[in-house]
Amino acid sequence: MQYxxxxRAEPDMSWDEFCTLLAGIMPETPLGQxxxxxxxxxxxxLKNFxxxxxxxxxxxxxRELxxxxxxxxxxxxxxxEFQKIIQQAFG
Structure with missing residues (x-):
């Protein structure tokens, strides 16, 4: 847990703050990996994956295709649908 x-315990986090945190995820975190x-x-x-x-x-x-x-x-x-989910999660 980088931060x-x-x-889910951050009811007042703004979308901008969430985006800032997400952009700063380090590669050592599970999501970053x-x-x-x-x-x-x-x-x-890729050959070594x-x-x-x-x-x-x-x-x-x-999925992208x-x-x-x-x-x-x-x-x-x-x-x-994505906006609805985010709104429910972050109010």
Whole structure:
């Protein structure tokens, strides 16, 4: 736990503050490790990925390809649903 907080216990956190904290996630945290795996494009590093790292990256890339095929309406609905979840979580 990089910041020593639990998001669910932070009812007054603004969206901007959340984004700032998220942008500062260090690679040593579990979330930071997943982000690093998902975003890696260096072929030499990819050759050394474990089977689990390859699985994580492939699942993310497959998900991105599926999302790229969303219609404008599907994308709008997904954004609305995400905003609803965030609003419920952070008031």
């Amino acid at each position: 020593g907080i639990r998001l 997943i982000v690093q795996i998902r975003s890696e494009n260096d072929r030499e590093k 474990s089977p689990e790292q390859k699985r994580i990256r492939n699942e993310w890339r497959t 599926k999302q790229a095929k969303w219609t404008d309406e599907e994308a709008r609905k997904a954004v609305q």
